Amino acid sequence: MAAFAHLEFHRAGIGLVPAGQAAAETAIWIRQVAGSREPLRSCNCKASRNRACEHLRQLDRALAELKREGDGRAEGAAPEACWEMAFPATIWYRLARLLQEGGAQPCGEVRVSRRRADDQGAEIRVTSAAGEELARYLDPSPAQVRFLERTGKIGGDGGGFDRAGLLARLALFQLTPDERALAKMGAKTERLSWEESFWHRLAYHCVRELGRDACTFHPAIDQESGRFTLTCRRGDRLLVEVSVPRGKVRAALGLLSRELPGQQDLAIHPLPLRSIFHVTQETRFDLSEVVVRPAIAARGNGNARSAARNDAARAVDLA
Numbered sequence: 001m002a003a004f005a006h007l008e009f010h011r012a013g014i015g016l017v018p019a020g021q022a023a024a025e026t027a028i029w030i031r032q033v034a035g036s037r038e039p040l041r042s043c044n045c046k047a048s049r050n051r052a053c054e055h056l057r058q059l060d061r062a063l064a065e066l067k068r069e070g071d072g073r074a075e076g077a078a079p080e081a082c083w084e085m086a087f088p089a090t091i092w093y094r095l096a097r098l099l100q101e102g103g104a105q106p107c108g109e110v111r112v113s114r115r116r117a118d119d120q121g122a123e124i125r126v127t128s129a130a131g132e133e134l135a136r137y138l139d140p141s142p143a144q145v146r147f148l149e150r151t152g153k154i155g156g157d158g159g160g161f162d163r164a165g166l167l168a169r170l171a172l173f174q175l176t177p178d179e180r181a182l183a184k185m186g187a188k189t190e191r192l193s194w195e196e197s198f199w200h201r202l203a204y205h206c207v208r209e210l211g212r213d214a215c216t217f218h219p220a221i222d223q224e225s226g227r228f229t230l231t232c233r234r235g236d237r238l239l240v241e242v243s244v245p246r247g248k249v250r251a252a253l254g255l256l257s258r259e260l261p262g263q264q265d266l267a268i269h270p271l272p273l274r275s276i277f278h279v280t281q282e283t284r285f286d287l288s289e290v291v292v293r294p295a296i297a298a299r300g301n302g303n304a305r306s307a308a309r310n311d312a313a314r315a316v317d318l319a
Contacts, residue, residue: 003069005146005208007062008163009083010170010195014066016059017161026166027055029063030173034180040173087207091217091259095230095242096203097194098252102245105134105198107164112153124148126198133227135202136241143209150205151198164201171195202240206232210239216263217256230256 008015013030027043047053087093109129114122124137124144137147148154152164171192179189194200206215210232217230228249232240244252257266 004062004066007066008150008166008170009087009208010167011174012084013170013174014059014063015166015170016055016062017163017166018055018058025055026169027053027059028166028170028173029059030170033173034175034177042173087204090203090207091215091256092203092206092210094255094259095217095252096199098248098255099242099244100194100197100199102248103128104193106193106196107151107198107201108196110134110151110198112148112151126151133243134198135243138231138238138240139209143205146209147205151201202242206240210234215239216260218265219253 006017006019008017012032013028015029016027018025018027025043025045027045027048028040030040032038033040041056041059042048043053043055043059045053045055048056105128111127111129113125113127115125116122122140122144124147125133126135126137127133137144145154145160146163149160149163150167152162154160154162175183175192176189179192182188188196215232215234217232220229220231221227222229228244228246229241230244230252231238232242253266257263260266
């Protein structure tokens, strides 16, 4: 859906990113809001107070274009319904749900930094509020700017559009009665917490920009930190790298091996075990004899550990 980069989608709503307009001017269309049976068409620009503004007309034309294009949806399905059905069926959505279960990360609390990676351009490093690395955005294309806009990290220099604000406006008008009641008490539903997470926003952006099934995912382990990562690629082109929480490594590999059955490096095997010699201060060294204890070395979730022969069974459960 990168061809519709001037639109943003949330639940049953669609918002317009106007060209050359102030960041606060957003036109939205929502199929249905609580308490009404009619679609909502709204723009917050001054002209819309008295008449249908140019933003709403642009949005109407975009909706008509979406309907003509179809974007692969079932015949007769509305464009907003297409997104609601298609997004949860993607690999990115399912992977992001696992990452969210491994550690919830509200999008507003994550931090980003940009650094020059090589001649291809800059990469974006995303960390949690505690400083833990969550992801790296490696794609140097213009989609990188849209990633910053959608996560609300574009900065205040006027160099981009507040897509995060547009998505938040779409979400506000689509709160259910239960969500509004909980919000008054300072609480949120699980669905709302998920939609406001960094993982949800990352999955949303990647599906919009990278496509639904054009990418592969490749596992790796950082030898220094033990951090387990999955790198999304299109051919040899590196796009996104995510850090997988230790408790979700096996589940993530299982998910991807089912979704990408032809990719051999995602197959799950028993933990690799190798015989080693466990040497301690009690080990006896002699010119005629060396006494050592056989042990097992296991690697799981990025960390290596040795175990005595009697503990070998427990070593297998590290992952």
